[in-house]
Amino acid sequence: MTAAAGGLSVTVTAKVTRINWSMGGGTTITCTKPGTPYQQSLGKADSPDCGHRYTKVGNHTITATSTWVVDWVANSGETGSIPDTTRTSSTTVRIGELQVVN
Incomplete structure (x- = not known):
């Protein structure tokens, strides 16, 4: 994103680190990469890098806290970083049925 005012423009780039x-x-669970795209050949296998399997029926509150590094550069040549900027969001899911496969 770029913003400009009075002859100065600043471009900001934000990246999630985890x-x-x-x-x-x-x-x-801590995820440091986007995850593994689902492939039908994986069937019902657990995620190899960033997954969770519920073992109890009921309501579960899920909270995601993302950590970002924000870098900026100005047309004046100045640059900088704003490390460890966080954002948090929550939702509730209901697990109504669990199946056990033997």
């Missing part, structure tokens, strides 16, 4: 997922029930 997301901490609080999945409810005390489980927290």
